[in-house]
Amino acid sequence: MYKPGPDEIGDLAADIAAFHDMAPDMLDFREALIEGLSGARKAIPCRFLYDERGSQLFDQICELPEYYPTRTEIGILRRIAPAIARIAGSGAQLIELGSGSSAKVGILLDALDRPHSYVPIDISREHLRAAARRIQAxxxxxxxxxxxxxxxxxxxxxxxxxEGRRIGFYPGSTIGNLEPVEAIAFLGGWADRLGRGALMIVGVDLRKERAVLEPAYDDAQGVTAAFSLNVLARANRELGSDFMLDGFRHRALYDAATGRMGIDLISLVDQSVTLDGRRFDFAQGEPLHIENSWKYSLDDFQAMARRAGFTPAAVWTDERALFSVHLLEVAPPAR
Ligand SMILES: C[S@@+](CC[C@H](N)C(=O)[O-])C[C@H]1O[C@@H](n2cnc3c(N)ncnc32)[C@H](O)[C@@H]1O
Structure with a gap:
């Protein structure tokens, strides 16, 4: 079968079987932002980082020299894809959570025996549509x-x-955006949805030195900072708020005791922001929390997966133990 080369892939598009639009509406963003700015510790939920511009900036982050997760996970997936294909059998049905540009799923699709279907799920509508059409082509x-x-x-x-096996695919350490207890509940929900006998492949970033982690989330070219600040530009554009983009700076801080990478926008001055006629005051130095990226050990993550109802079937890492890919199986119900 003819398969296009990498240079041809950019412009490819073909009609897909269906596009189901169940995206949260603008009200969701407005309510979440008002709630997040009203609390003692101001925060914006990280799902709002991904509008079309946010998705484009995330793709640029993946190419940065400091951002090791993407290339490391791709290296692991290339190595393990044949093993996964053997376990998956023929006619697999792949469901990808937070599929973004669907840049990694091709490694699995190439290795699997006659995969039946692919269901990419993402909150960033137009980016998802383009990625799905590219995969279809x-x-x-x-x-x-x-x-x-x-x-x-x-x-x-x-x-x-x-009739093939269902396989959940959750790469990119997106699981790390959730608090550990939320991550267990999230995985448990997907174990139920995928059903008995299903597999789940989860990419999980590992604990490591601060000197590697912090630059990965605060690169020299400032792409990650632009990604963070984009959520303020989005709020101004979509909701009519008046955030001053140059009144905030991006900060990535790793807490080695807990394994939490915290991303904040720090107010550079005393200032206030208005939204829907309400005023929200920021003191100089006050953080606006926008994202966590939790890092785990292999054992910690396997314990979480067990609590969520999965049986860990295998785990792989790279030579430097920067990143891990877990293969989980939905455990049969207890008798
Ligand atoms: C860290 S990126 C990972 C992208 C891609 N899977 C990868 O491995 O490079 C997270 C992805 O999840 C999507 N996402 C974030 N929160 C989401 C949510 N609550 N529901 C659906 N998609 C979400 C984003 O739009 C983005 O594409």
Whole structure:
């Protein structure tokens, strides 16, 4: 079968089987922002980082020399894809959570025996649509059904018509954005949805020295800072707030005791921001929290997966133990 080369892939697009739009509306952003700015510790939920511009900036982050997770996870996936394909069997149905540009799923699709379908789920609508159409063009026999939704909310998955194994794919250490207890609940919810016998492949960033971690989230070119500040530009554009983008600076701080990388926008001056006629005061130096990225040890993550109802089947890392890919199986119900 003809497969396009990397140079041709950028412009490729083909109609997909279905696009299910269940994206949260603007009200969700407005309510979340007002609530987040009203608390004692100001915060914006990180799902709002991903509008079209945010998704483009995230793709640029993935190319940065400091941002080791993407290239490291890709290296691991290339190495383990044949092993996963053997376990998965033929006709697999892949469901990717937070699929972004769907840049990694091709490694699995190339290795799997006649994969039946691919369901990318993402909150960033137009980015998802373009990525799904690109995958459809590269794999014309695959049934591609995209879902624009908040994967933390309940929504109906497209009815799966294949008979192969269901495989959840959750790369990029997106799981690290959740607090550990939330991550267990999230995984538990997806174990139920995927059902008995399903597999789940989860990319998880590992604990490591601050000297590697902090530059990965605060690069020399300032792309990560632009990604963070974009959420303020988005709020100004979509909700009519008046954040001064040059009144905040991006900060990435790693807490080695807990394994939490915390990303904040720090107010550079005493200032106030208005939204919907309300005023929110920032003191100089006050953080606006926008994202966490939790890092785990292999054992910690496997223990969390067990608590969520999965049985860890295998785990792989790279030579430097920077990143891990876990293969989990939905445990049969206790008798
Ligand atoms: C860290 S990026 C990872 C992207 C890609 N999976 C990778 O491995 O490079 C997180 C992705 O999850 C999506 N996302 C974040 N929060 C989401 C949510 N609540 N529901 C659905 N998608 C979400 C973002 O739009 C983005 O594409």
């Amino acid at each position: 590269i794999y014309p026999r695959l049934r591609v059904e995209a879902v624009c939704a908040d994967f933390g909310q309940s929504f109906d998955l497209p009815a799966m018509q294949g």
